[in-house]
Amino acid sequence: MALGDTASTNVFSVELGEFQVKTVKCVGGLACGFEAVEVGEVTRLGSKSSGHAVQ
Template identity: 50%
Template sequence: MLNGDAFSTNAFSIELGKFQVETVRDVSGLTLEQDVVETRQVTPTGELLIRKQPGARRTGEITVTRGMDKSTAFTDWIKATLVNADLDSARQNITISLKDAKKNTVRRIHLSNAWASRWQGPSLGAGDSSTATEQVTITYEDLTIE
């Protein structure tokens, strides 16, 4: 791949704790935000002075869309929070690795203390020929990019 070229494909992988998540179709919502603190003051001449500065960093959420397959590790992790209410053991660090056309990792995004906060099953229809997918909303405490 030449320098400056955009990714030729959307190749990525997701590691949840110690295992790789299979059959991921889509990851959305990767954002890094922080609050903006606005301070208003009046100068000695009576002029309004507005200053903005960075505030606290915000936590976030991503949505993972994946195929309904026989993989149990990711499903067990989802159940740990949403069914068993065991948030302490369910908190995991997640790494999303972005890859180039040759499958070399070019960037990693780390989500700290992540847990599944929502699960949505597939839309089922008798005449529908699309694949069955599930969506999982994952809440995390911090995001770092390397």
């Protein structure tokens, strides 16, 4: 979620007489993502070793 993005929130409750029996909260507009970056290494002798992905 980038800075400035908004998430919507709704809260619903069910009451029987004077008793609250259920509360439901819904949150929307959220997203989650991952980026993979390949990292390579160099040995002491200067040759490249195989890279691996880092998240």
